[in-house]
Amino acid sequence: MDERIKTTNIALHPEPPFNFEFTAYSHGWVLLLPNHWDKEAKTLRRIERLSGGKVVLLSISSNTSPENPRIIIEVRHHETLSKMERNEIMASVRHMFRLDEDFQKFYALCDQRGDRWTKLSQGLGRLLRSPSLFEDIVKTICTTNIQWGGTKRMIEEFVNAYGEKFSGDPVMRAFPTPEAIAKTTLNTFSKKVRMGYRTAYVHLLAKQFANEEMNPNVFFDPEISTPDLKKKLLEIKGIGNYAAATLLMLLGRYNELPTDTVFREFVSKKYFKGKKVSDKKALAIYKKWGQWKYLAYWYELWEMYNEQQKEKSSSTHK
């Protein structure tokens, strides 16, 4: 290991209930570069390029104490880490794990429903997100009209082609900056990263972020109503109804559901004995959850996934 690499540890103190592993592994994002999930160490690693240009390696883990939960960020870096850089890293990780989001009302609703829903108030429901909105939009675009394997491949090519390296690691790279994509031509970009027709959307998005035509702060403004926010999301090329609902979830608004193939198949299976249903009927199932629809849906989807995994392992161990 390079001796010039320094290590700085930073601790965060989430409000309980908080469950680090459930949050890290809450949906597919943990499996997309530049995230690396170390199963044994229960650690999320990723290269991060700070706004000042410094590239660092973050190893994010937890003490897993329910009473006094703590997130530990091990930062590997060159030279000294300035206070500003420390603060930026803390803010990014708080953002990823949604430490500033309040789930009390949702948990109260779950406890009120009783039964298996009470499990959620032990700290489930936080869905991992990326440090930047740009990363979350690119990734969401890359989940449309493609299977999960395709999403992983596209993001992998994207990160490996344009992400910055940390000199202490030969392989890992940061998520590309909008500037890095904006300064390459669409033609070159489309040859380096095979995203199909999505290439033009991602290239345009990068240009809009780079020239500040798109301001991420607008999307995080608590004052903006959810319908207005959805309208803004739909203005982005490549974002339709499904992607807007996904992005609303990532932005902390849970009242829209992504009516895609997964949602339709799931609701049909769970509530309509596998028969086809209209989106309207399917959506009606979650109406009672009000502003928490996405979290309720996601929990049930996760439940079914776990049951299927159990069945699989029990049938192979016979």
Added chain:
DNA sequence: GTCCAGGTCGCGC
């Protein structure tokens, strides 16, 4: 080879 994926766009009506 054919079909289609955690859809979206742009067109014509």
Added chain:
DNA sequence: GCGCGACATGGA
């Protein structure tokens, strides 16, 4: 406001 074909790419 709705229906419908086109869209890149690779895996099933």
